[in-house]
Amino acid sequence: MPFTDHEILETVRMFELETFDIRTTTLGINLLDCADPDLESSCEKVYAKIVHHGRNLVEMAGGIEADLGIPIINKRVATTPMALVAAASGSKDLVPFARAMDAAAAEIGIDYIGGFTAYVHKGYSNADHALVESIPEALASTARVCSSVSLATTKAGINMDAVSHFSKVVLETARLTASEGGLGCAKLVCFSNPVEDNPFIAGAHIGIGEPETVLNVGVSGPGVVRSALERLGPEADLLAVAETIKRTAFKITRMGELVGREAARRMGTVFGIVDVSLAPTPAVGDSVADILELIGVERTGAPGTTAALALLTDAVKKGGAMASSSVGGLSGAFIPVSEDAGMIRAVEEGALSLAKLEAMTTVCSVGLDMVAVPGNTSQATLAGIIADEMAIGMVNQKTTAVRAIPVPGKGPGETHDWGGLLGTAIVQDPGRFGSEVFHSRGGRIPAPLQSYRN
């Protein structure tokens, strides 16, 4: 059956006017065979393997762009958690691994590489500890490396010692990158229940159950959902809103499925997952906050926002699940504050507080993302913010994350512009009360009752 004009123009409009794109094609590379008792040799192997597999990634994505006529914005690499690879070296300083990753990413022409990662939700191996200790220096001395740490899972509970340690690492990273407004922290995230096939930076890495190599795709399209809701108008009831979002998400995900199949075929590897996430950018109209406001809250953060976001995230997942059997990753709606013009406006106007943002993360697909906090935030307070978010993930059996940026020299209400995709942040106020005693107790919050499912 030929296509109707309506169908053709709808698709063209998505790409031309509604900033729809394939956000990322991410090649996952297993690096476990790069372990070596000799640190230098291990780093050599890491570099060589990433370059060996990733060399034609950018060219491949460019070829698909040219042949299909649709934009693929980012090409990235995700690796095995580096702590596992580095363990054999016995080194206390794992910065050389980050440098090897950075050099390999530069060589193959990509802007970010994820996988300077450790899983410490129940405890540390020696290599895990060395990796976490190496994070500030690794992020300050490289441009492309992203780091993530698993601090909690529903099965294991929350490793509060690691939460405290991670908070110290975040503050130290901000200090080392103070001249860039703490930018190093934008490349650093912690997780509760991390997903092992996440194609999106900064949390991208591939877990130990993943294949030797795997091609994952991330699609985005807040602008498309926004336009569909604009056309629907304010009279339609919420069932109609959910149905509209679901249908739009279906169409978006189908593009991910098409590109994922094609990219895997051209790379000669496994098509892993499509991550259908509404990921905003600072571009006008490319905003998740705008969608929430079209659903009907006056400003993001107003009463009703969490419910509207729950509807949005769920409808996106349902539309995605119908469109592809390979939906995975984080899939849902991201709410990175500084990267979303609508979220920034909401903070500016006093509609969106840190507390409301935390409530929203109970139903969004990730967590506290790109949240600026005062540069003088104490380790205990930052640990408290992170622990709260980890608890939400642990209890609700969902992935949650924290990517918080203590902006050096800035206090609540002040702004900092990182430029580019990272956008502008307004420093949030964590409040004047602390949680020193809670923080100093240390230890582990045991796994919740809902983890006992065997």
Place this chain on the structure above:
Amino acid sequence: MTKRFLTAEDVRRLGGPEILLEAETVVTPQAAEAAATAGVRLIGPAGAYAPPVPDRGPDAARAKASLPMLPEPSATDGVGLVVTVVGRNRPGVLAEITAALASHECDVADISQRNVGGYFHTVFTCAVPPGRDFGSIKDSLQCLGGEGDYVVRVMHESVFRFMHRV
């Protein structure tokens, strides 16, 4: 010897006039440099070392076999690309586009055009002859028109098929 990687340390340890490599061994840049400095020749199964084809792992072969088996929305007969043109109306637009299509031996399967005020939008669905490079057709069409005149966008029909057909 069977090794996935040959490192500079391996070169220093093995030494000798030459090192024999397995077909799948990847030589790190540092190893290649160390070998060149020490005058050690690196020999693969087919002569001097050349980087092997990347081994994507045991799942890759299965994935390659299963990809064509995934159900796809069926292709619309004879359609290869969809061209949309939007802009200010003037005589000769259609002629310019169809001339470019003809120069690539594209067969126009369907045209529709609407005019609103002084503006128009036109949609062509075309069949591309086998063996033709989609990218070059796209480039030659998309450079037509210009600012204040009209804009051409060329997309592969599979984009529409995947989005609108199940």
